[in-house]
Amino acid sequence: MLAFNRTNLQPTTLLLLGIPGLEAAHMWISIPFCLVYLLSLMGNIALLFIVKTDPKLHEPMYLFLCMLSVADLMLTSSTLPKILSLFWFNDRKIYFEACLIQMYLIHSLSTMESGFILAMAFDRYVAICHPLRHSTILTPTVITGLGLAIFFRGAILLSPHPFLLKWLSYCGSNVISHTYCEFMALIKLVCTETKIRRAYSLLVAFLTGGLDFILIICSYVLILLTVFNLPSKAARHKTLSTCVFHVWVILVFYTPAFFSFLTHRFGRHISPHIHIFIANIYLLIPPMMNPIIYGVKTKRIRERFFKFLIKCF
Template identity: 75%
Template sequence: MSTTNKTSVHPTSFFLLGIPGLETAHIWISIPFCLVYMMAVLGNGALLFIIKSDHSLHEPMYLFLSMLSVADLILTTTTLPKILSLFWFNDGEINFEACLMQMYLIHSLSTMESGFILAMAFDRYVAICNPLRHPTVLTHTVIESLGLVILFRGVVLISPYPLLLRWLPYCKTTIISHTYCEFMALVELVCVPTRIQRVYGLIIAFLTGGMDFILIMCSYVLILRAVFNLPSNDARLKTLGTCGSHVWVILVFYPPAFFSFLTHRFGHHIAPHVHIFVANIYILIPPMVNPIIYGIKTKHIRKRFLKVFIVKNA
């Protein structure tokens, strides 16, 4: 009896349920998920190759984009193989330590992604509002330093997450109603007060994604003010066009991220399958869409892609 209680309170593994209410459709849902994963890997891999091989793309925006692509690749690889294993083979079991590691990587990499998007917004602000200072402000040393700061922030601020959950008693259930291990999904399984965990999660969410989004909006207010001071409509449209790809990346990343965050904490009336499905969109869609956005919207990347991958195969 004591062994059973100990196992239920301190489990050696959890069981991922998948998308609640849609278990019978998992095999069909896995098809677009698998295609999205393949497109994310191929797209980001191609983007990294193009940026690395073309020295004319070694500009701040594209260097930050390459950092974002690396984070996207690791994030999708952290989640998708296990999700597909769950959908295809009903293999929902995940070791407790592996679950904590997956949770840490998901939140840490998502924090880094937000930081890289903010850095790209800063690049656009300097390029448009202070174009003459752009080469001297965003030097390669500054870019490397910003990248390291964003990496350090993601590693350090999320490090307490596994520590806050490691020794808690999980006596409610070992079934996680999700497709991957997520901080609040694990907090919901704990049978002791979790105020510290919840408050820390809110603070980190505000200091990272929340503050990043506020700063991005502030940068675009200043950008728009500078654009509308330009003398002609053609100049305004051309300048705004340089921000188009970045704006699409913001729209793809932040709305599902905020929806997932707010639903976990305040949206208990929302159907579980809707919440989990959007949470998966937040993990899956940005890594797939980001290379497509920049491939379509950026003429230099598009031409380089056609030259490398189409002409060589002709």
């Protein structure tokens, strides 16, 4: 057992267990994890480059998508290198302060991702339900303001989390049954009362991801009502096909996120390896899928991407 700080019983270092029950398979699991991480890096960097160099793509939807890509890159880069180090070299040790920083980045960046997906849903709502007012509602100033508001919401609301955990006493094991540092995984190591801290975490989760999801559902209900009232069948089909891709992005992001969140609090009968594996999927799949989904859907992005590949090779 590693040393503890005697003044407040804080561990100087923690040990990441990985995926409980699948430790022997870590090397094999690392192969798809590494491939997905590389695809995520290449896809999001390519998307940012394409949108930046093509003025015709400087529209609200793609500007919000770029903000989402930046958050995706930061999120995966703050977690995957350590996860791969754990899988490849059995590098389980992480300093307590580094663990708190990683936990803050994961939760704050995930909150920002949720906000950017909501902003994209709002853009679709305005474009479909109020097409004539789209350019006057989503002006460059409004887009910048929304982006900053989403950033500061994630940065500020999640800033107390590291301090809520830093000031507690850890008298149990210093082994985290996870591949990365997560609020609920860390708080399970605490030996003092944590009801208030858990309640704060739950409240923040509802005010961010939960509220975002409700607003997204409302926006798509209004979109569907508008679509079904369109006189042209072709117009209905085109609009619905566009919405399907956006709904897919929403499902890919929120499904594993809600599963992990609810399992930590209520899923006592779910196997730990299933929970932890899906928690990793939550970090891996959305950042990889977002540029692929929008790249497949948008002809101009596809064409620019293939031109970029031809120049590179």
